[in-house]
Amino acid sequence: MRVVIETMLNIESIRGSSRGEFFVRDRDFKDNPNFAVAFVAYEWIQQQWRESGCRDMIIEMVTWNEENDITQIVREIEPITPEDDLPF
Numbered sequence: 001m002r003v004v005i006e007t008m009l010n011i012e013s014i015r016g017s018s019r020g021e022f023f024v025r026d027r028d029f030k031d032n033p034n035f036a037v038a039f040v041a042y043e044w045i046q047q048q049w050r051e052s053g054c055r056d057m058i059i060e061m062v063t064w065n066e067e068n069d070i071t072q073i074v075r076e077i078e079p080i081t082p083e084d085d086l087p088f
Contacts, residue, residue, distance in 0.1 A: 001029045005041045008061035011052050015060070018048065037064045038073040045074065 006019045022044065028036035041062050049057050062074045 001026055003037055003040075003064045004066065005037065005044065006061075006063050006066070007041065007045060007048070007059070009045065009048065010058040010060050011049075012055050012057075020044065034068065034070050034073055037068070038062070038070045038077060041070065042074050042077045046079075 001024050002021055003024055004019065004021050006017060008015065008017045022037075022040050024033075024036045024040055028039075041064070045057075045059060045062075049055075059071065059075055061069070062071045063069050
């Protein structure tokens with residue numbers, strides 16, 4: 001399924017918005033549309049963060065198809081990091 005995602009990010013006190021069209025897997029969308037789109041939006045925001053030089057960023061708003069606000073869901077997604085099991 002294709003959705004239009006719009007973000008409003010605050011990167012070191014500079015606000016900017018971006019808009020793009022993305023593909024979301026139909027099965028994921030059918031199970032939980034807001035989370036499926038939020039996951040795609042999170043990945044896109046991480047890409048924008050890396051492109052900005054990994055500066056401090058605040059996610060102010062994330063919507064899909066101009067009517068569904070998923071800001072809080074995107075904020076709650078956290079990257080999975082491997083456990084540090086080194087012996088030293």
